[in-house]
Amino acid sequence: xxxxxxxxxxxxxxxxxxxxxxxxxxxxxxxxxxxxxxxxxxxxxxxxxxxxxxxxxxxxxxxxxxxxxxxxxxxxxxxxxxxxxxxxxxxxxxxxxxxxxxxxxxxxxxxxxxxxxxxxxxxxxxxxxxxxxxxxxxxxxxxxxxxxxxxxxxxxxxxxxxxxxxxxxxxxxxxxxxxxxxxxxxxxxxxxxxxxxxxxxxxxxxxxxxxxxxxxxxxxxxxxxxxxxxxxxxxxxxxxxxxxxxxxxxxxxxxxxxxxxxxxxxxxxxxxxxxxxxxxxxxxxxxxxxxxxxxxxxxxxxxxxxxxxxxxxxxxxxxxxxxxxxxxxxxxxxxxxxxxxxxxxxxxxxxxxxxxxxxxxxxxxxxxxxxxxxxxxxxxxxxxxxxxxxxxxxxxxxxxxxxxxxxxxxxxx
Ligand SMILES: C[S@@+](CC[C@H](N)C(=O)[O-])C[C@H]1O[C@@H](n2cnc3c(N)ncnc32)[C@H](O)[C@@H]1O
Numbered sequence: 001x002x003x004x005x006x007x008x009x010x011x012x013x014x015x016x017x018x019x020x021x022x023x024x025x026x027x028x029x030x031x032x033x034x035x036x037x038x039x040x041x042x043x044x045x046x047x048x049x050x051x052x053x054x055x056x057x058x059x060x061x062x063x064x065x066x067x068x069x070x071x072x073x074x075x076x077x078x079x080x081x082x083x084x085x086x087x088x089x090x091x092x093x094x095x096x097x098x099x100x101x102x103x104x105x106x107x108x109x110x111x112x113x114x115x116x117x118x119x120x121x122x123x124x125x126x127x128x129x130x131x132x133x134x135x136x137x138x139x140x141x142x143x144x145x146x147x148x149x150x151x152x153x154x155x156x157x158x159x160x161x162x163x164x165x166x167x168x169x170x171x172x173x174x175x176x177x178x179x180x181x182x183x184x185x186x187x188x189x190x191x192x193x194x195x196x197x198x199x200x201x202x203x204x205x206x207x208x209x210x211x212x213x214x215x216x217x218x219x220x221x222x223x224x225x226x227x228x229x230x231x232x233x234x235x236x237x238x239x240x241x242x243x244x245x246x247x248x249x250x251x252x253x254x255x256x257x258x259x260x261x262x263x264x265x266x267x268x269x270x271x272x273x274x275x276x277x278x279x280x281x282x283x284x285x286x287x288x289x290x291x292x293x294x295x296x297x298x299x300x301x302x303x304x305x306x307x308x309x310x311x312x313x314x315x316x317x318x319x320x321x322x323x324x325x326x327x328x329x330x331x332x333x334x335x336x337x338x339x340x341x342x343x344x345x346x347x348x349x350x351x352x353x354x355x356x357x358x359x360x361x362x363x364x365x366x367x368x369x370x371x372x373x374x375x376x377x378x379x380x381x382x383x384x385x386x387x388x389x390x391x392x393x394x395x396x397x398x399x400x401x402x403x404x405x406x407x408x409x410x411x412x413x
Pocket of ligand 1: 191243
């Protein structure tokens with residue numbers, strides 16, 4: 001425990017070094033003091049000058065105030081000394097988790113940095129694919145914006161998530177085929193906020209000719225999505241009821257999206273994508289339970305003997321395995337942060353584009369060593385066994401891509 005001076009000093013240092021990426025203050029000291037409940041702070045450039053934007057979260061609105069660095073330092077110091085008992089400062093050097101007791105004793109937990117600084121030479125707002133203040137019909141229909149384009153406070157996280165997703169799509173557009181309509185499948189589309197966003201971005205903003213199919217197990221949700229697509233006149237966006245593993249209606253698909261599909265439903269979607277030879281895969285896994293019951297390693301016992309750590313490790317290992325298997329099967333795979341941890345722990349996006357990530361022999365050796373070390377028997381490897389090297393027999397450095405594609409198409413029908 002430190003006296004409150006140490007916190008003042010930390011905040012001062014962070015401002016002096018211009019190292020703040022975001023700050024979040026929460027847990028009101030006294031509820032009758034102020035009517036906002038949380039404040040988020042981030043640096044922005046206004047007229048080429050560094051400022052800090054304070055977002056004050058009220059029950060049904062968010063109000064913004066832009067302050068100079070000196071004003072921001074003063075305001076932030078006041079917020080932590082008088083208003084809030086909990087803070088998270090994410091800086092370029094470290095994350096600081098702050099707890100302030102009723103008696104103003106401070107605990108500061110320093111962790112390695114979880115965020116990288118944004119380039120402030122660009123106006124951050126311009127990077128948003130969908131801007132607040134510009135009404136977009138699907139966002140209005142989904143209750144995220146009002147008719148004037150103002151984002152509803154309680155939907156702000158969703159709005160940011162949609163924009164983050166569209167940024168990811170922006171980054172992969174160059175990998176999609178040109179000169180013909182695109183076919184895209186969204187597996188486990190659910191209420192389809194992101195499917196509508198994808199359609200709006202590609203069809204309305206980018207003027208690409210395309211077909212998007214959303215698939216989900218839930219008939220009522222699918223009926224609702226079809227109804228909304230009709231009302232929006234999104235003629236080439238269709239929703240179907242079905243199980244990912246059984247879906248066999250298409251021969252060629254350019255892009256597969258699967259966001260928060262539960263547990264091994266993600267693997268079923270990845271398998272389909274690989275067998276189609278989709279140019280792009282965007283997948284945010286969720287509820288990675290499969291490996292939890294499999295992982296075992298006496299060396300890792302200090303970690304695996306704690307349920308919560310075992311659960312997190314199993315989820316991370318599942319995604320590492322998925323990424324490596326995709327690389328082996330002809331993709332270049334990256335794992336990226338999807339949205340902030342503050343909003344949801346489901347924050348890893350698997351981004352895979354067709355291409356050679358390395359020597360298959362080496363990647364397979366690396367993969368099997370890891371898999372065997374943790375005693376995993378993952379769904380994706382079992383499902384794609386015919387597309388993967390036969391254990392012990394690999395000699396060359398490459399999977400025969402043509403053979404893989406022939407096998408893939410045969411296996412789908
Ligand atoms: C958490 S929701 C995610 C919805 C949406 N993709 C999103 O990110 O907002 C997961 C969805 O996946 C669907 N789902 C889970 N397993 C599935 C399967 N095997 N086949 C089709 N849909 C599945 C569920 O019905 C649910 O609607």
